[in-house]
Amino acid sequence: MVERIGGEEVDVKSGKISYLRFKPTRDCVAQWTFSSSTGRAIFVSGKLFSDETGAAIASDASFQEQADRARITASVQSELYEYSPARRVLLQAFPLDAKLCGLPLAADAASVRDIFARALGVCRDVIQLVDTIPVSYMAWHRCVLRYTVDLDGRQANYFAKLFSDDRGLAMVTQIRALKRRLDACGSPWVIPTPVTYSREGRMLVLEALADASELRGLFRDASEDSSLIPEIKRQCAAAGAGLSAFQEVPVEGLPIVAPSDLIDGLERKTRGLSEVAPALARRISLLLMGLTIEAARLPAEKMALTHGAFRHTQMLACGDRLGLIDLDNLRMSGASADAGEFLAGLDSVVARQPHLATVAGECEEAFLDRIKAHRRPGLRWLLWYRAAADAKHAQRCFFSLPPRWPEIVEALLSSAERCLHRSRRC
Template sequence: MISSRQRDLGLDPGLPQLSTLFDLPAVSKLYEGSSLGTRSGLGVRARQVHDVSHQPSIRCQVAHELTLERGDDEPLETIGVVDVRPGELIFRPFHEDPDLPWLAEAVDLEKVSRHLEALALAPECRIVRVVPVRYKLGSRCLLRFDLEVGSVPRVLYGKILAMDGGPLWRTLIALRDIGPGRDTPRVLQPLAYCADLHMFLLPEVAGCAEFRVLAFNTTTASEARLQWMRKAGAVLANLHAVRVPTEPPRRITADAEDLLRFSSLVARAAPTLALSFDEAIGWLEALTDEDPSTVASHGAFRTDQLLVEGGEPLMIDLDKVCWANPARDVGNFLAYLRWKAIREPHHSSFIEAAIPSFLEGYGSVRALPGERWTARYEAASMLKIVGRRFRNLDVRQWALVPQLLDAARALLAHRARNGSQVGAAVRATNRGTPTAVGVALDVGGMTERLRTLLAPFDDGGAAPVVTRADLIWRKPDHRWTIRYTLAGDGDEILGKMYRDAGSGRWVHEIMRWLWDYAASGSPELGVPRPLGWIPELSMLVYLPVGGRVLGDAILDERAATYMDLAAAWLSALHRSGLPLDRAFDVGNELANLRAWSSIVGDRYPDKAAAADRISRRLSERSSELGAESGRPIHKDFHYQHVFVTDRASVIDFDEFRLGDPNFDLAHFCAYLTLLGCRLPAMADVLGRHRDRFLVAYSRQAGWHMDGRFPVFYAYSCLKIARQLCAGTGVLPRPHADEQRRQTSAMLAAGIASLDGGLPGAS
């Protein structure tokens, strides 16, 4: 039977064997034929998928719970791992994990027995079996050590970590040394720590129940279950109330940085969510005004990190303990509750009641963290949950992810109460933003400043009032875009601030000219409606364009029509006669190319030759770069700057100048190549859309491809490679292996163009 997860794995054509790993009968046969099966001579049955770690098109590791059939002997339960890479399947037992090299010794009966004897644990008892209970690829493993019959204790557990457990051991000792008391944090204490194996020895906790089972058992009265939630809040507050040594402080900006590793996963699996996901991360990155006060934080607090012993919650799994804002644990707990309500709606009513009970329990011990920071950390945890759904290829829950992402964004968008500032002013100044940005985020002051500009739209009702101001985009030290929400129907206007006031005025004049030109007979040329210029803030104010970003709509059934609309817009611009006093400067652009080549070479030395080759070839063909320089061009025309409805509208006029129309055409096509690189399964479809765009432009503008197009296409490919290496450019911005892969692909596309491999030339 083919699972829903297996069907959906066709989205990663770079790893075509991946779907087989979720077909349990098929993967059982693969295990039997692998070295894992042949070296043991045992029958292998894969019972279920245990863990997944996916890097699109590069690598996916899948851990399976296995039963090894041993003839007449008792079957052996273990975990196997398949590491799939392009054209290659590698099988290994769980204990041959290169990131947990000490794990192999921990599963060796003779060797681990010596360690237990050295720790004076079960000195007279013999370990007869080692069974993996939980295994997280490259991170940690929980083993059960079964001792011979009659032993006391009968069972021990060993938790092996990839990280050095010494600091955690010192924290746990400090918690133990506090001594018993009503307000002492209830934490499962290890028996010992074996530094050589990075292993904590844990006792068997007899008579314990899982907290989450009790809390969500619908056969139990809600009032009793709400008491469990209240106790959960109190046990967390007790931890926060003590002072013990932990790892260095953890801030929300560090959590945001960790979330970036999920960007390429989200973009590959759900491209329509990628921009929203990355934008939310950007909002978190901007939160640099966090209160310095911290507490001993669990680091991953949720209902499955609690047992119930003697009628009271017992905290487990403090692997990620650190100093942090108390809102971090509270927000994480709430985020997982809300995710459960989305996944299991029959629990939603109970969860709505459970949240205040949990907070009440926390507040019975110490003051609750502020609502604003709790909301921010709750949003950060929601984004973490979103990313993990895609990393783990848990496709059964993918359809629910948009609800969680919307909830996270709503928390961040409403992170201030009662219409107050969103706090971005302080954050902005810490990022080198001019003081004027702080002024521009003052909703009261901006209500007054915008009133005059909005007067032409006054319908005789109450004067418009700004209720919220959000810093939604920035180019550090250059430009900042702020979204203002108005009272009433929630209408929005945008304000774009400029470090260089002259540049801002210039863009304002361009927008006014294009708006008037479109209104006078070129409706295909959609642009934002300018409202005015605020000189004291160097701010251009305008109405946002309607429609969907082309990058979100490019795989829709109307995508071909959208290509026609984009081509019509560009053709209208090129013939518009827009008066500009800037022109494409070949000498300056050649200098840019050399600088970009150096940036790529510094980031990836083995790509330096390819980047330099493009730069040198373009220098040799500089006459084609400047062959035509009298037509208005956008110079940053790509799928994220185009919005589509029944016409196309385009934003961001900061790079406008006179130049060659081939530049905009090639630039647009190069970014479609980038998108195809990010979505390999859709590369052919995107190629057809590119061809449709070029044909539509040719039909409207009488254009024919010549030698200038590949020159500008190669230029754009090197520009994109530089952006990838610098962590800039269109979202999502890849990291690590994915960044390297995309950089290499764009350089190869640029070289191929110069060698005659023209996109859309067939």
């Protein structure tokens, strides 16, 4: 299939698995990335089904229409999908994705120019799409594209996040309101400005933050460059310093996510585990039972605006300010939820890079010191949310099966169990 689509430009031996998501008893998605002589990566995904769902998708008229559009966008003659009834596997090549039906439009230069012309209120002729790069693509799940746009001789970068539904529509108003409040109160955080939402593409377009570098990358590079550690600690302190003001911002139309909702979600994902990893499933089930009992013992916590994925992987170093991205999980939740998620993110760093344990500990201290300067967090709820997030990350690690996954899962579950034990003793 790769040879048929890419021809001689593609090195078929260069393929590497770049993403994997395993749902026991249900399905499995694997994504391969191939290099080409053009310098453009080629993404091919395969989804293995446990039933005939794949056959139904491949024969669906709307999917075939989407496939035709993707083929035209990619300027290829061959089909960008292939279904194997014997294996129950549906193969797709970017920009075709059955879950992200707007991807062919988002990858089409002419369509993107029209979107920007309408959003910016300018003539289409003064806009040129210089480049489109998938900066984060997980087949059947999500995609983030970076556009370099030339507007009458001035170039600027934008990001487009694609969704499988229309959740991005409300986000334009919500994020704009949040940005105004954060800027007005002098927050150390900065968030990207929404430009527009495309219903047809189901994509939210945002301005790129200036002079931004991923905090995730700083952690990774700190393994070999210790001079980065002070900057990492400074950014973690900024994460703590801005949290209180963020939580006070009123944002309408957000879902309420209680501790019981988090447990329910984790329990649903644990059920299939018993078929393939019964010992792991039992351990997680016992942990979730303990979290349920502990939540019932704790006094109710104040609800507050919550990011929903508040960890260093969603943060950018932007000069004097901390950039916060991935705002599509905004919700109302317990006031300790984001702080617990952030600390669990540091636990994940240690689980994957044990040699950074000291650095992670210093970052935790810097983060908590700044939180305590603004409010006294409830320690027991903080430990509870940290344990719940550790359990979530352990599940995700198993479902993606990265190298060393048994050690990573063990480290994360051990951290969750320690947090729960500490909460009980408080």
